[in-house]
Amino acid sequence: MDKLRQLYFDYVDTFKVDGKLPPMMELKRIHTALVVDNAKKIAAAEKFDAHTAEICTLAALLHDTGRYEQLKRYNTFKDSDSVDHAVFSHDIVKAKGWLDGLEAADREAVLKAVLYHNRRDLPEGMPPLMDTAAKCVRDADKLDIFRVLENQIATTDWRTDATAFWNLRYDLPPNPAVIAAIKEGWPVDYQNIRSLADFVLIQVGWMRNGLYFAASRRFARERGHYDYRRKFLLDLIGYDIAELA
Numbered sequence: 001m002d003k004l005r006q007l008y009f010d011y012v013d014t015f016k017v018d019g020k021l022p023p024m025m026e027l028k029r030i031h032t033a034l035v036v037d038n039a040k041k042i043a044a045a046e047k048f049d050a051h052t053a054e055i056c057t058l059a060a061l062l063h064d065t066g067r068y069e070q071l072k073r074y075n076t077f078k079d080s081d082s083v084d085h086a087v088f089s090h091d092i093v094k095a096k097g098w099l100d101g102l103e104a105a106d107r108e109a110v111l112k113a114v115l116y117h118n119r120r121d122l123p124e125g126m127p128p129l130m131d132t133a134a135k136c137v138r139d140a141d142k143l144d145i146f147r148v149l150e151n152q153i154a155t156t157d158w159r160t161d162a163t164a165f166w167n168l169r170y171d172l173p174p175n176p177a178v179i180a181a182i183k184e185g186w187p188v189d190y191q192n193i194r195s196l197a198d199f200v201l202i203q204v205g206w207m208r209n210g211l212y213f214a215a216s217r218r219f220a221r222e223r224g225h226y227d228y229r230r231k232f233l234l235d236l237i238g239y240d241i242a243e244l245a
């Protein structure tokens with residue numbers, strides 16, 4: 001694990017300019033460290049065995065490997081304008097041979113957890129270790145994305161700077177199609193995202209149906225992510241997410 005951490009951070013360091021990572025890349029490096037931390041906390045709370053916990057941690061460390069090269073090459077983190085960053089991450093990890101010393105089952109579990117981390121759904125019938133690693137990374141990632149949204153709201157002039165949230169309107173009520181999907185527990189179709197409220201509601205949907213582990217749901221509550229969104233949407237457009245219940 002230590003050796004792989006070293007390989008990973010040495011790789012990240014290759015993107016430094018004048019001894020510093022560009023700010024957008026630095027945000028990804030911080031995100032990665034926090035996703036690793038979340039994965040460890042989920043593994044501990046769910047009492048994964050030591051080996052499973054290590055595979056989950058490793059997958060968390062590598063899940064966004066491709067973000068640096070994506071930004072360097074395409075100057076965006078938007079997958080639809082560049083590459084699917086999970087595929088990109090998977091391919092880079094594989095090409096670098098970082099996992100070559102692992103048992104085949106462990107290597108495949110890590111690679112697939114990276115590859116599937118941004119998919120709408122996970123394939124059925126994966127081997128148990130792969131399944132656990134994939135679910136753990138997805139939960140750990142979402143938990144940190146909750147933090148990122150709150151950070152984004154706190155640190156940008158999103159009311160005047162439309163690009164803070166991809167030009168989404170902030171003064172529109174939620175799309176009824178989004179509300180319906182969340183109520184029914186269906187994944188939200190990204191086509192239906194028209195407003196900042198819809199965007200925030202997607203994450204409320206994750207908290208209700210999108211987290212696999214009870215520990216992840218507990219962390220989301222304990223960290224105040226649900227209450228934050230409830231207050232935010234009430235203040236923004238007078239919509240109470242308690243109505244979803």
Ligand SMILES: [Fe+2]
Nearest residue numbers: 063064117118
């Ligand atoms: Fe990602």
